[in-house]
Amino acid sequence: MSQKPLLELKSVSKNFGAVQALYKVDFRVFPGEVMALVGDNGAGKSTLIKGIAGIHTFNDGEVQFDGKPVSITSPRDSAALGIEVVYQDLALADNLDVVNNMFLGREKTTSFGTLDELSMESEALATLESLSVTTIRSVRQAVAGLSGGQRQAIAVAKAVMWNSKLVILDEPTAALGVAQTRQVLNLVRRLADRGLGVILISHNLHDVFEVADRVTVLRLGQDVGEHFVKETTQQKLVEAITAGELTHVPGMQEA
Amino acid sequence: MSNETETKQLKANAKPEEPTTFVAYIQRWFMRVRAGDLGSLPIILGLIVIAAIFGTLSEGIFFRERNFVNLLLQTSGVAAIAIGVVFVLLIAEIDLSVGFVSAVGGVIMTLLLRESHTDWPWWAAVGAALLAVLVIGLIHGIIITKASVPSFVVTLAGLLAWSGVVLILTTEFSTAGTIVIQDDIILGVANSYLPTNWSWIVFALIVAGYAIYELTQMNSMRQRNLASKPVSVIVAQVLSLAILAGATVWYANLDRGVPTSAVIVVIFAGIWTFVASRTKFGRYVYAVGGNPEAARRAGINVDGIRIACFMISSFMAGIGGIILASRLRSVDTNTGGNSLELNAIAAAVIGGTSLFGGTGKVTNAILGALIIASVDNGMGLMGWPSGVKFVVNGCVLLAAVLIDSISRRNRSASGLA
Numbered sequence A: 001m002s003q004k005p006l007l008e009l010k011s012v013s014k015n016f017g018a019v020q021a022l023y024k025v026d027f028r029v030f031p032g033e034v035m036a037l038v039g040d041n042g043a044g045k046s047t048l049i050k051g052i053a054g055i056h057t058f059n060d061g062e063v064q065f066d067g068k069p070v071s072i073t074s075p076r077d078s079a080a081l082g083i084e085v086v087y088q089d090l091a092l093a094d095n096l097d098v099v100n101n102m103f104l105g106r107e108k109t110t111s112f113g114t115l116d117e118l119s120m121e122s123e124a125l126a127t128l129e130s131l132s133v134t135t136i137r138s139v140r141q142a143v144a145g146l147s148g149g150q151r152q153a154i155a156v157a158k159a160v161m162w163n164s165k166l167v168i169l170d171e172p173t174a175a176l177g178v179a180q181t182r183q184v185l186n187l188v189r190r191l192a193d194r195g196l197g198v199i200l201i202s203h204n205l206h207d208v209f210e211v212a213d214r215v216t217v218l219r220l221g222q223d224v225g226e227h228f229v230k231e232t233t234q235q236k237l238v239e240a241i242t243a244g245e246l247t248h249v250p251g252m253q254e255a
Numbered sequence B: 001m002s003n004e005t006e007t008k009q010l011k012a013n014a015k016p017e018e019p020t021t022f023v024a025y026i027q028r029w030f031m032r033v034r035a036g037d038l039g040s041l042p043i044i045l046g047l048i049v050i051a052a053i054f055g056t057l058s059e060g061i062f063f064r065e066r067n068f069v070n071l072l073l074q075t076s077g078v079a080a081i082a083i084g085v086v087f088v089l090l091i092a093e094i095d096l097s098v099g100f101v102s103a104v105g106g107v108i109m110t111l112l113l114r115e116s117h118t119d120w121p122w123w124a125a126v127g128a129a130l131l132a133v134l135v136i137g138l139i140h141g142i143i144i145t146k147a148s149v150p151s152f153v154v155t156l157a158g159l160l161a162w163s164g165v166v167l168i169l170t171t172e173f174s175t176a177g178t179i180v181i182q183d184d185i186i187l188g189v190a191n192s193y194l195p196t197n198w199s200w201i202v203f204a205l206i207v208a209g210y211a212i213y214e215l216t217q218m219n220s221m222r223q224r225n226l227a228s229k230p231v232s233v234i235v236a237q238v239l240s241l242a243i244l245a246g247a248t249v250w251y252a253n254l255d256r257g258v259p260t261s262a263v264i265v266v267i268f269a270g271i272w273t274f275v276a277s278r279t280k281f282g283r284y285v286y287a288v289g290g291n292p293e294a295a296r297r298a299g300i301n302v303d304g305i306r307i308a309c310f311m312i313s314s315f316m317a318g319i320g321g322i323i324l325a326s327r328l329r330s331v332d333t334n335t336g337g338n339s340l341e342l343n344a345i346a347a348a349v350i351g352g353t354s355l356f357g358g359t360g361k362v363t364n365a366i367l368g369a370l371i372i373a374s375v376d377n378g379m380g381l382m383g384w385p386s387g388v389k390f391v392v393n394g395c396v397l398l399a400a401v402l403i404d405s406i407s408r409r410n411r412s413a414s415g416l417a
Ligand SMILES: Nc1ncnc2c1ncn2[C@@H]1O[C@H](COP(=O)(O)OP(=O)(O)OP(=O)(O)O)[C@@H](O)[C@H]1O
Pocket: A016, A019, A020, A021, A039, A040, A041, A042, A043, A044, A045, A046, A047, A048
């Protein structure tokens, strides 16, 4: 792990009207590490990553990327920084094939302005190969015929293809069986081993202990601890998730 | 999983398993058909069955070269409209207004051509008519996307309103309700035929173009080490195209020749196939039909794509309207009627374009239109009453939709998409 965080959130807050979804959260990800983000339902995990992705903007606080303060106000801003998000519903077009999905919205064109299917196919194959995604028989088959794990792999491969530096995965294994969960977790690990920063949202602590380097616990919109996975236990994490100490009691106005 | 086994698996699987021999290719095709990926197979079988039935019933008149050329003429107008309908079906929408929008195009052109009044040159009249239908498509598209009204309702309103406009224009500008076309070029669209030598030149261009495209494609795929079709398959495909197109040209030339309108339809089919399969726009149309949310997150202007599809639908309706007007040499109060829009939508659906969006091919709409026209033509030869014609047309459409939904079920059962 290098010294400088790839992404650093300093005391960010976000409220939706009266609902304080995030309150003075500090959060960091280093390049080459998997940072898990855990917390109970409604703890603010999705809100946090939506702020990073530019879908919402934080009301307060500072965001630094690569050591520089940045302002992310739209998904385009985050994409320009090299931040890619794999949402839980993946959003793949079932009728398009693997290559077309991976390049959707960023198609390569020839000098005549027509689609350059051949370069796209080569590049898609190369990306899948570099991630050791081995279970996809043909990149020219429609995504509809793929299994949940294969679809997840496509969505991840799509995210890392654009020189991305930070990949965010929202519950990537929630709908998967044992074998496919294993494949996706292997893939997540490989992303970090390539030097990318990875944020992994998961309700499954077992997964967290398997691939994450560090873990941040959110409770009722506040961060109640950042731990090295090696130095903590599932027991302690469960305690933090359900009863971590809050600096600010929700429902109370600040003095 | 250890690194070593992973690497082994990678070597075994990373390259797509595309068939590399002729036999393997045929085997895969059979496998796909069995799994429900029927492609153009039902349409071609359907055409053979229809031809056999009407060939027998009419004691061979259906197969005469004269009737064959009539069939090409009858197919052209509906085929042009159906090509446009494919685009709205691809984005999982519908356009019920195409029949009367085509009539609006035909009427505007005809009015502008009148020698005693405006007397516009043919290209200006055609341009104005197409501009008008483009604006109609734009209006439909904007209402559907910006006000989030279902296209079914908006284009149904369009069907009513534009049929009224046709009625107003035709009665306003003529006493008898019929306006005759007074321009030789426009009359020639559906009443002239390619000279024999030209028909063969067009044939050669099409076949050679297809062969060159496939071969260069194969060549560059090999250079990049991607799996490509075997040469034998390409040869077989080029040969089938040559035989099919060659037979058409030869047989039509025994009578009057290949109708100009058929050539116009083939040219538009080529252009729109190119747009649908080789451009970003076409890719986005399929993406919007497959998963609008995925398209939106990919940064695609979903509303823009949808509006454009309604404009394409109206534009091709305009082209069809011009062809149909030319065929009748006039427009009248009935232009656009006779459930023209249903025939065009049926042609697209019979051609395998799904009503649920995301799948379909422009060229197959022509085959669908050919089926509709063949049934019509055969029933006309037999002199069947119009009640029977409607029932039969309904059954043909139902059969097509049933085949689509059954093959779709098999497809999803076998995971083919
Ligand atoms: N768009 C919104 N408008 C109003 N309130 C919102 C909005 N999005 C989230 N919230 C609220 O913010 C809080 C945090 O929600 P968030 O979705 O971030 O939780 P989460 O940690 O992702 O939960 P889960 O594990 O269930 O996905 C919740 O109280 C939620 O109701």
